[in-house]
Amino acid sequence: MKHKPYSKCFRVLSSDLRIKIIASLxxxxxxxxxxxxxxxxxxxxxxxxxRRLKECGFVKSKRDGKSNIYVLTKxxxxxxxxxxxxxxxxxxxxxxxxxxxxxxx
Amino acid sequence: MKHKPYSKCFRVLSSDLRIKIIASLxxxxxxxxxxxxxxxxxxxxxxxxxRRLKECGFVKSKRDGKSNIYVLTKxxxxxxxxxxxxxxxxxxxxxxxxxxxxxxx
DNA sequence: TTCATATGTGAATTTACTTTCACATAAGTT
DNA sequence: AACTTATGTGAAAGTAAATTCACATATGAA
Numbered sequence: 048m049k050h051k052p053y054s055k056c057f058r059v060l061s062s063d064l065r066i067k068i069i070a071s072l073x074x075x076x077x078x079x080x081x082x083x084x085x086x087x088x089x090x091x092x093x094x095x096x097x098r099r100l101k102e103c104g105f106v107k108s109k110r111d112g113k114s115n116i117y118v119l120t121k122x123x124x125x126x127x128x129x130x131x132x133x134x135x136x137x138x139x140x141x142x143x144x145x146x147x148x149x150x151x152x
Numbered sequence: 153m154k155h156k157p158y159s160k161c162f163r164v165l166s167s168d169l170r171i172k173i174i175a176s177l178x179x180x181x182x183x184x185x186x187x188x189x190x191x192x193x194x195x196x197x198x199x200x201x202x203r204r205l206k207e208c209g210f211v212k213s214k215r216d217g218k219s220n221i222y223v224l225t226k227x228x229x230x231x232x233x234x235x236x237x238x239x240x241x242x243x244x245x246x247x248x249x250x251x252x253x254x255x256x257x
Numbered sequence: 258t259t260c261a262t263a264t265g266t267g268a269a270t271t272t273a274c275t276t277t278c279a280c281a282t283a284a285g286t287t
Numbered sequence: 288a289a290c291t292t293a294t295g296t297g298a299a300a301g302t303a304a305a306t307t308c309a310c311a312t313a314t315g316a317a
Contacts, residue, residue, distance in 0.1 A: 050175070052246040053239065054168045061163035062305080066155045079264060092306065094265060104249025113263045113314050122245050133241050134158065140227045141157040144209025167275085184294060197276060199295060218284050218293045 059103045064088060065096050069123065072106060078114035164208045169193060170201050174228065177211060183219035 059065060067086055071077065079097065083090040097117055100106045105123045108115045123133075164170060172191055176182065184202065188195040202222055205211045210228045213220045228238075 050168050050171045053171050053242055054166050056242050056246060057162045057171075058166035058304090061159050061166045063155050063159040064305090066158045066162075070155070080262090089307075090264080091266085091308075095305080098265080104245065110314090113261095115264065120249060122249050133238065136238050136241075137158055137161050140209065141161060144225060144227050163274095169275095185292090194277075195294080196278080196296085200275080203295080215284090218291095220294065 056103060059099055059105065062096065062099075064092065065100055068093070068096055068100065068117075069105065069119065072117055072119045076116050076118040078111075078116055080114065082117065161208055164204050164210065167201065167204075169197065170205055173198070173201055173205065173222075174210065174224065177222055177224045181221050181223040183216075183221055185219065187222065 060069075064086070068082060071082060071085060077085070079090060079094050082088075082097075083093045086093065097106060097108070101108065104120055106117050107120055108117050110116075165174075169191070173187060176187060176190060182190070184195060184199050187193075187202075188198045191198065202211060202213070206213065206222075209225055211222050212225055213222045215221075
């Protein structure tokens, strides 16, 4: 088992904003502006976040006129749709374990 | 969907050392000293890492004489054993997506 | 081509995390 | 009790990541 890839991927998922972006894009592909407005976050912040998500293959983008539309890649899109996906696993863990510890939240 | 729990859990998993510890404890429950020696990492570093893993419910500890033996909790232990677990999902993602991006590794 | 809109990006700043170190505690041994 | 071993812990120092901001680029409209 190589460790670096795991920690790197988890690190990209370790930001609240980036998780929000994944959740948003799951409902609907969006431009930076749309994401930025719907999340109430500064545009450049969203842009930097998207870059990190893109670098690790969680999202991709396509030009549409003046906008760049961001889309979840199949990989993570499938995860979110499938039963027993990445988020289910974490959610279950959180439900069972994390609320008991003081510091986790 | 609450976002904080996700990002917090992912953050705890975003350290190479902490992933190594999880992998080690998967083979065998160990004391801080044993972990520290087998990983070649400074004792206090391992102790701090274990605290974070414990805070988020990934490991628990039990006294055994002078030692504290660290054990993976059922939650994550099951994950590592089950097909389609957390690590499989990330591994598959890495294999498919991350090696294409420059920055991910 | 000039202007407005949407976005990307680098760098400085700020914030968060990790590592190290000295010391405290706890249990077993002599 | 005094000593040794194993560990926990707080705080300083070091390192990395997030945020902000000014500017660059790219596309469509007038």
